[in-house]
Amino acid sequence: MTQLLIHWFVKNPFDTQNPRTRNAYARLSGVTGILMNILLFAGKFLAGTLTGSVAITADSVNNLSDAGSSVISIISFKLAEKPADAEHPFGHARIEYVASLAVAFLIMFLGVELVRDSFDKILHPELAAFNWLAAGVLAASILVKLWLFLFNRKLGKAIDSVVLQATAADSLSDTMATGAVLISSVVSPIIGFSLDGYMGVIVALLIFWSAIGILRETLNKLLGEAPAEEMENMIRKHLLRADGVLGIHDLIVHSYGSGRTFASVHVEVDAKADILLSHDAIDNIEREVLLDHGVQLVIHLDPIVVDDHTVNTLRARVKDLIDTIHPDMSMHDFRVVLGQTHSNLIFDVVVPHECTKSDAQITQEIIRGVKAMDPSYFAVITLDRTYVSCPSHKTKMS
Incomplete structure (x- = not known):
């Protein structure tokens, strides 16, 4: 599927040093990410509203932020495509690193918000009834996010892009986070105890871990890491x-x-x-x-x-x-x-x-x-x- 999309939307896919080719890869990743994440946001927000689950609702907002990250990715590659000028004789390609930092800080902000909401849910627990619609939406989300991880990882490796690799890492953490929420929605009604807030904290920790990994890799490149x-x-x-x-x-x-x-x-x-x-x-x-x-x-x-x-x-x-x-x-x-x-x-x-x-x-x-x-x-x-x-x-x- 990924190779087919590359064939359809990327002209000269093997000329990965060409800024236009890199921009085409980024546009493919970004548009795909925006469409998929908006659909996931709508489905999870509906499921969270119906079940009253703060973890599902928070997970939906995370998908909305992922759509925003895709927008940042598209813009950064367009700016990085600019040729060198008198003020920037080495070009503008490092804008990609700045965009990666923006994605990381956005992810960390969402993690902070999720921790706050999750602790509120722990202090004031509400046991939600099991809902097949919510479980189905979460299971579908896991499959979609796993595919997005593989999709962005392949694109990131193809053009050696830190932004797309960061997007792939974010998708993988989302997969684990949504898995934790799904476990909560299934297990809580069975044991008669709300795991919603606790799972929300786990999701937040996974989000933080993803953001720290992106920050570490991007800062290494900005500081000047040893060449491969x-x-x-x-x-x-x-x-x-x-x-x-x-x-x-x-x-x-x-x-x-x-x-x-x-x-x-x-x-x-x-x-x-x-x-x-x-x-x-x-x-x-x-x-x-x-x-x-x-x-x-x-x-x-x-x-x-x-x-x-x-x-x-x-x-x-x-x-x-x-x-x-x-x-x-x-x-x-x-x-x-x-x-x-x-x-x-x-x-x-x-x-x-x-x-x-x-x-x-x-x-x-x-x-x-x-x-x-x-x-x-x-x-x-x-x-x-x-x-x-x-x-x-x-x-x-x-």
């Missing part, structure tokens, strides 16, 4: 298979919303290679990554000495030393300045987030280790913290 490992590996593999590339380090990826990804990286090449040829190869790689993966990549050319026995030997020894401090620590930009009284070993060390040692501790351990190799060696160290989840430095042999 798949994205890192894609860039690394593309770079390392290119001719002339000996290794890479200092990979940084910035996301300004789906379809607006920028990255920078240092690429190591043989210092004796023709600089014009190396530069041309780097330009080709940048174009390929943009065309194949939609990532705006900026590459810094980093020439390294590869045929000097002294440098290669010292590089290997320092690398072994660093491995003893932390196995995921890496080194790059290694060079040696030889002198009559002393020699400087100059290099950068990338420290993983898992390493609990301070910069001062790491620096002192490396200095002591280098001195142990030869008292005339001086280590000139620059410590970096990685911006990605994988080890920062990679060569064609690692």
Whole structure:
């Protein structure tokens, strides 16, 4: 069913980086959500009125808010479609994250209202008679919401949308919440005790949990979370298979919303290679990554000495030393300045987030280790913290 709707209403469904395609997916999700949730609101509100159940009535209002969330989703994607301008050179795609926050706060507000009504029902319980119409409406609602969860999850994954994934999570929490209300309407008349208010509290907690999950995921994206490992590996593999590339380090990826990804990286090449040829190869790689993966990549050319026995030997020894401090620590930009009284070993060390040692501790351990190799060696160290989840430095042999 979902695939059929995509085929009918989304032109070029596989061009998911295109803002028009993303807008079409969002419009399909939004219109479907509005229609379904308005129907559910009408059915539940009628059932809640007939039975006098505050949980069913509250659940109906939740569906009305879901329809409002769908409206927010449609508007946000339309705004995110706007091209970059002088004030927003990276585009407007992050509006989607702002919309996701709005949905989360709306859900939390409804949770607060439901808690208040539920406690009132606990303090002043009224036992409602079992009603087949109400039970049927709730059962149908569970099936519809479960389908909406699967529907929005598929659309969200297709275009990597935090708003649609939030909508899917909301639908799943609604499914559990409505299930709790259905249990209350069936069990309460049997045991002769009103579970309505207690189930209302459970529904509210589920709503809060859904909202917190949406907030956490959206705030992570706004604060600047580490890129997905798949994205890192894609860039690394593309770079390392290119001719002339000996290794890479200092990979940084910035996301300004789906379809607006920028990255920078240092690429190591043989210092004796023709600089014009190396530069041309780097330009080709940048174009390929943009065309194949939609990532705006900026590459810094980093020439390294590869045929000097002294440098290669010292590089290997320092690398072994660093491995003893932390196995995921890496080194790059290694060079040696030889002198009559002393020699400087100059290099950068990338420290993983898992390493609990301070910069001062790491620096002192490396200095002591280098001195142990030869008292005339001086280590000139620059410590970096990685911006990605994988080890920062990679060569064609690692």
